[in-house]
């Protein structure tokens with residue numbers, strides 16, 4: 001009979017294969033919507049396991065369908081496959097073979113782990129009540145592959161009752177699982193504002209409209225949106241991360257361009273800031289005789305974990321890894337494409353610790369020296385079942 005602990009035992013056995021798959025994927029990283037080789041690797045593996053497999057979903061997405069031997073509900077498990085435009089600086093045998101592209105966020109691990117789960121469950125299909133969907137999505141880091149996969153029917157036929165996903169967490173100790181319920185990750189929106197003035201000689205400002213001064217006023221005023229217009233019990237971040245204007249010190253330029261990110265959890269607040277930011281910038285520009293053009297970009301929605309599904313994950317972690325491995329996580333302001341799956345079905349997105357200072361594995365996500373402790377299972381304190389020798 002399949003129990004959580006018997007599955008855990010079987011998972012230990014699959015560890016070396018999962019590590020080998022992760023290192024293969026690490027060596028062959030591909031950027032968003034270009035995950036051709038990765039998708040082929042995933043689809044071949046799913047088909048070997050006898051899992052119904054659809055490819056080419058949202059360009060490079062792969063969807064596996066495992067019909068259990070007994071009737072029941074449908075659960076979707078999701079991994080992302082894309083890498084980042086970074087030159088890897090690690091000196092490891094599995095270093096990226098694709099110059100300028102690197103798995104620096106852990107999506108190689110997510111894909112390898114989900115293939116491990118597909119094997120684990122595929123070999124026990126007769127005992128499974130219901131259906132398991134394996135969603136390997138493209139482009140988490142850029143335009144987003146989740147929404148187009150959902151539009152292509154990933155949540156339908158059979159309708160998904162619950163969805164789960166994981167992310168490697170380099171800020172958490174290896175062997176731990178961190179989670180929380182409710183809004184956990186923010187909606188990562190943003191805008192580009194172009195302020196147009198009148199250029200000229202820097203010593204004759206009265207003949208000009210200086211867009212740099214207008215931009216400076218706008219940046220200061222933007223701080224007041226969060227401090228003066230947002231309920232102090234709600235969270236929002238506005239960060240102007242880029243400001244470009246001018247060439248030399250004795251010319252007033254025609255234009256200043258700023259780019260900013262705006263992060264929120266609450267949908268109402270999100271919409272409100274999307275109205276107030278262009279209004280504020282436009283009003284300040286007009287008051288100072290300049291013109292402003294604001295292009296507002298909506299990113300992923302906020303990621304919200306369902307309390308009941310999060311409790312289920314909590315219970316499984318306590319039972320299989322032990323209560324000392326469970327971390328109650330605070331929400332964070334980064335964004336995640338998984339949010340779309342969790343808007344379409346209740347579920348939980350949680351974090352698996354991968355940091356190990358003893359092995360120098362301390363560099364954060366998107367760093368050219370990012371690497372994870374994929375042998376961490378050997379070093380974490382023994383789970384409730386008998387400790388296994390490390391095979392990797």
Ligand SMILES: [Zn+2]
Nearest residue numbers: 105141365366
């Ligand atoms: Zn990332």
Ligand SMILES: [Zn+2]
Nearest residue numbers: 105106107167
């Ligand atoms: Zn990521």
